[in-house]
Amino acid sequence: MKNILITSIVIVAFLGVLVWVSRTQIPSNPEANLGQAGESKLVALQSAHSFGSISMAAGNVTKQFTIKNGGSVPVTVRKLSTSCMCTTASLISGDRRVGPYGMPGHGAIPTISEMIAPGQEVTVEVVFDPAAHGPAGVGPVNRAVYVEDSTGAVLQLMFTATVTP
Numbered sequence: 001m002k003n004i005l006i007t008s009i010v011i012v013a014f015l016g017v018l019v020w021v022s023r024t025q026i027p028s029n030p031e032a033n034l035g036q037a038g039e040s041k042l043v044a045l046q047s048a049h050s051f052g053s054i055s056m057a058a059g060n061v062t063k064q065f066t067i068k069n070g071g072s073v074p075v076t077v078r079k080l081s082t083s084c085m086c087t088t089a090s091l092i093s094g095d096r097r098v099g100p101y102g103m104p105g106h107g108a109i110p111t112i113s114e115m116i117a118p119g120q121e122v123t124v125e126v127v128f129d130p131a132a133h134g135p136a137g138v139g140p141v142n143r144a145v146y147v148e149d150s151t152g153a154v155l156q157l158m159f160t161a162t163v164t165p
Contacts, residue, residue: 041071086132
């Protein structure tokens, strides 16, 4: 019993030292961490939009958001998704369009591979269907579109509306 206790204490101490050493190491190249999740160089010229009051009977409304690679290296968009099934989004670069993509869990959200060069602007076209939720969808709505790059960083685009019958 005494040997098991001593062995357990030694193992726990060894694992603790390993964790401590791995957390305190400084990378030899600080720039190696550039581009990790949360550090996307994609920026939106306008990240929020209000449609104001819109009617279900009038049909879908569309907003085009311009995003730009504000960094000095190319950025690859890997995923485009929305916060609700009532919204779809497409990525438009020149004459090329990918999408539309919707909400995860409501159809496939495949990985895409659209490279955006430094300084290049592209368009994210958002289409909102105010009738998608039926009569229960009347009132204020807040929705989001997520543009994920190859580092895992996400640019969020938002819109609001007040839906009327």
